[in-house]
Amino acid sequence: AQSVTQPDIHITVSEGASLELRCNYSYGATPYLFWYVQSPGQGLQLLLKYFSGDTLVQGIKGFEAEFKRSQSSFNLRKPSVHWSDAAEYFCVWGPNYGQNFVFGPGTRLSVLP
Amino acid sequence: KAGVTQTPRYLIKTRGQQVTLSCSPISGHRSVSWYQQTPGQGLQFLFEYFSETQRNKGNFPGRFSGRQFSNSRSEMNVSTLELGDSALYLCASSLSPGELFFGEGSRLTVL
Numbered sequence: 483a484q485s486v487t488q489p490d491i492h493i494t495v496s497e498g499a500s501l502e503l504r505c506n507y508s509y510g511a512t513p514y515l516f517w518y519v520q521s522p523g524q525g526l527q528l529l530l531k532y533f534s535g536d537t538l539v540q541g542i543k544g545f546e547a548e549f550k551r552s553q554s555s556f557n558l559r560k561p562s563v564h565w566s567d568a569a570e571y572f573c574v575w576g577p578n579y580g581q582n583f584v585f586g587p588g589t590r591l592s593v594l595p
Numbered sequence: 596k597a598g599v600t601q602t603p604r605y606l607i608k609t610r611g612q613q614v615t616l617s618c619s620p621i622s623g624h625r626s627v628s629w630y631q632q633t634p635g636q637g638l639q640f641l642f643e644y645f646s647e648t649q650r651n652k653g654n655f656p657g658r659f660s661g662r663q664f665s666n667s668r669s670e671m672n673v674s675t676l677e678l679g680d681s682a683l684y685l686c687a688s689s690l691s692p693g694e695l696f697f698g699e700g701s702r703l704t705v706l
Binding site: 527528572581583587 | 599626628630637638639640643650651653685687689694695696697698699700
């Protein structure tokens with residue numbers, strides 16, 4: 483069965499520090515990959531997406547992610563974290579047809595002042 | 596442009612009852628999907644509708660059902676509620692394959 487793993491359940495960083503959230507997926511075909519963010523009591527907001535082409539994708543709020551086929555990874559990065567980035571982050575695999583997305587378990591990010 | 600709207604936002608039911616949740620997609624979006632979010636299982640795909648037809652279904656019992664109307668609005672129904680059905684139910688819509696736009700969800704508590 484398809485799966486998406488996020489090894490880190492909870493990460494704490496200081497404001498201004500760099501951030502990397504890890505994601506691995508287990509599929510053979512070229513995937514659609516996404517990062518979504520969920521703030522407390524909120525729905526999910528798309529940060530960025532990878533369909534094909536350039537393996538380094540830019541998203542909103544200064545986030546970027548790099549697709550590495552050889553490592554089956556799609557890690558999310560941000561050079562300088564802001565206190566407002568504290569939220570839950572989900573790595574997501576999507577099919578090229580339909581909406582039966584597969585979500586990773588999520589990584590909760592806490593930001594220290 | 597209005598986003599995905601879900602109603603009600605919060606509701607409390609007792610075991611054995613049934614519940615209907617509603618979702619209005621972004622205007623022009625014909626594809627609507629539903630997800631269940633719980634602390635233990637995370638986010639899981641329930642089902643997807645496109646042009647009033649169920650296109651995909653996740654691994655949930657038959658107590659979970661849904662439908663889509665001609666205006667793309669969707670409803671999901673859960674019958675014979677169990678305690679484990681307590682969750683945040685998220686609706687998403689899309690215009691094209693790939694990107695989902697989510698509503699804020701309906702939080703169901705089953706007592």
